[in-house]
Amino acid sequence: MLNRNDISRILNDLFRTELATGQTDSLAVFDVDNDQVWKSLPEDIKLICEEKSALIFGYMMRSFSSFERMTDYAYASYLKNQQINFLMKDAAGATKIYTHTTNMVWDESRALSVLFKPANRIVSLVPTNYFYGFMFAVILPHALQIPVVTLPALPVQSWQTLLQSGDVVIGIPLFWNYWLRGNNHFPTGVCAVSSTELCPDSTVTGLLNAGAERFIEIYGSTQTGSVAWREKPNSLFEIFPFWDISLKEKEPLLRRAHLNFWQHLPDHAAIKNERFLYPTTRFDTGVKIAGITVYPKRVEAALSSHPAVKACRVRLMRPEEGNRLKAFIVLNEGFGPEQIGEIRSYLNQYLTAHEMPRTFTFGEMLPTGETGKETDW
Amino acid sequence: MQQIISELKSLLASGINLGGLDISRVRADEPLFSKQGLGLDSIDAMELCLLLQKRFGIALETIQHGREAFNTLTTLAEFVENNRTR
Numbered sequence: 001m002l003n004r005n006d007i008s009r010i011l012n013d014l015f016r017t018e019l020a021t022g023q024t025d026s027l028a029v030f031d032v033d034n035d036q037v038w039k040s041l042p043e044d045i046k047l048i049c050e051e052k053s054a055l056i057f058g059y060m061m062r063s064f065s066s067f068e069r070m071t072d073y074a075y076a077s078y079l080k081n082q083q084i085n086f087l088m089k090d091a092a093g094a095t096k097i098y099t100h101t102t103n104m105v106w107d108e109s110r111a112l113s114v115l116f117k118p119a120n121r122i123v124s125l126v127p128t129n130y131f132y133g134f135m136f137a138v139i140l141p142h143a144l145q146i147p148v149v150t151l152p153a154l155p156v157q158s159w160q161t162l163l164q165s166g167d168v169v170i171g172i173p174l175f176w177n178y179w180l181r182g183n184n185h186f187p188t189g190v191c192a193v194s195s196t197e198l199c200p201d202s203t204v205t206g207l208l209n210a211g212a213e214r215f216i217e218i219y220g221s222t223q224t225g226s227v228a229w230r231e232k233p234n235s236l237f238e239i240f241p242f243w244d245i246s247l248k249e250k251e252p253l254l255r256r257a258h259l260n261f262w263q264h265l266p267d268h269a270a271i272k273n274e275r276f277l278y279p280t281t282r283f284d285t286g287v288k289i290a291g292i293t294v295y296p297k298r299v300e301a302a303l304s305s306h307p308a309v310k311a312c313r314v315r316l317m318r319p320e321e322g323n324r325l326k327a328f329i330v331l332n333e334g335f336g337p338e339q340i341g342e343i344r345s346y347l348n349q350y351l352t353a354h355e356m357p358r359t360f361t362f363g364e365m366l367p368t369g370e371t372g373k374e375t376d377w
Numbered sequence: 378m379q380q381i382i383s384e385l386k387s388l389l390a391s392g393i394n395l396g397g398l399d400i401s402r403v404r405a406d407e408p409l410f411s412k413q414g415l416g417l418d419s420i421d422a423m424e425l426c427l428l429l430q431k432r433f434g435i436a437l438e439t440i441q442h443g444r445e446a447f448n449t450l451t452t453l454a455e456f457v458e459n460n461r462t463r
Contacts, residue, residue, distance in 0.1 A: 020418060020419050022412075029410060029418075029419050029422045029443070029447070030443040030444040030447070152443065153419065153423065154422060154423060154426050154437055154443065155423050155426055155427060156426040156427060156429070156430045156435075156436045156437060157436060157437055157438070158436060158438060174420065174423075175423070178423040178424070178426075178427065181427055182426070182427055182430060289420075290419065290420050322394055323420065324394065324420075340397045341397075341398075344396060344397070344398075348412050348416070353416070353418035353419075354418070354420075356396070356416075357396065358394040358395075358396045359394065359396065359397075360396065360397055
């Protein structure tokens with residue numbers, strides 16, 4: 001069962017996420033103080049937070065005079081509903097709600113806690129208003145009966161003194177990549193954890209070479225929760241015991257042991273020996289930016305609605321190009337590349353920070369190959 | 378101070394993809410992490426940490442350091458001046 005402090009942390013992370021995605025203030029990156037966050041919220045973002053809090057905890061939307069009042073209300077709603085909802089935007093920009101009941105998360109936490117025993121602390125670098133952070137930085141500490149420490153996800157800190165033996169450090173692949181670039185090393189006895197997207201084998205190997213005693217990667221999604229895990233680079237994921245698997249359909253189906261509905265895996269996947277899998281491609285057109293799913297088609301739609309834009313394409317950068325979206329734009333007659341500042345300002349109204357393309361290329365037509373088919377650029 | 382601000386602008390221009398933004402036109406008192414300023418985000422914060430470490434030998438020792446330092450180019454320059462090891 002969650003306590004009031006857990007609800008307060010989830011709300012605080014929700015506010016910080018909204019500030020960060022709205023690119024409103026560096027508070028979102030650094031600060032952890034409830035009152036400061038609440039007081040610093042611009043009215044439009046406060047409204048979004050109030051709406052999302054109502055969806056997450058399952059109550060009719062309303063305004064609150066203080067952070068404490070909001071926390072009280074959300075906590076009471078959680079106790080009544082015995083569930084928590086996680087929000088995701090789909091390709092069309094609509095909010096989808098995925099419900100995780102108390103029974104589901106405790107079943108899951110029992111399986112997860114087996115992986116991490118014995119542990120002394122959870123060190124969280126991820127927000128708890130997303131499922132991964134909720135499961136590993138809110139639920140897992142309860143299941144293991146150990147404290148949780150929250151740190152900003154910045155690669156250059158005094159990690160040798162911040163971390164200690166018995167820590168389980170919760171990060172995402174992008175952070176671990178930056179952490180390695182900072183030439184950091186783990187003290188002995190630390191377990192590094194990653195999820196939200198596949199961690200490149202080179203990153204896993206780097207973390208082990210940097211002294212991680214163990215590296216555990218979790219495969220799952222907001223929709224399903226944790227599905228499988230692995231401990232070695234370039235290996236299959238082992239499906240958690242609370243899942244039944246059906247291989248009768250073209251795509252494998254999952255069912256929680258005590259629930260009576262089947263659902264798809266988050267991605268297309270190869271299943272081996274019924275309890276092992278390897279995810280291949282996504283079912284939808286989303287890509288991950290810093291662990292968050294964004295949809296290039298949605299960004300193209302926003303870009304196309306600008307009067308200067310005749311046609312455009314948006315895609316994820318290749319690893320050697322960076323970790324953002326990039327855009328190719330064909331302009332309407334009478335407009336030139338000097339419009340870029342105006343186009344960026346326009347997009348700022350509709351896109352989150354992670355959706356915003358970081359490279360804009362202009363051309364007279366969309367890039368095509370010799371056969372006339374569209375090509376990369 | 379002005380020299381460090383110029384150096385920081387060069388560092389940002391070469392080390393962070395600013396999406397075509399002309400950093401020479403950014404004022405030193407504009408917020409770094411805001412649409413009204415440079416529009417940096419949490420990924421850029423990680424990149425900026427690495428740049429500061431590499432160029433000036435600086436590590437952020439506390440969250441409060443980051444909060445104060447990463448506000449504007451001016452506050453970042455002050456932080457660099459007071460904490461640089463090279």
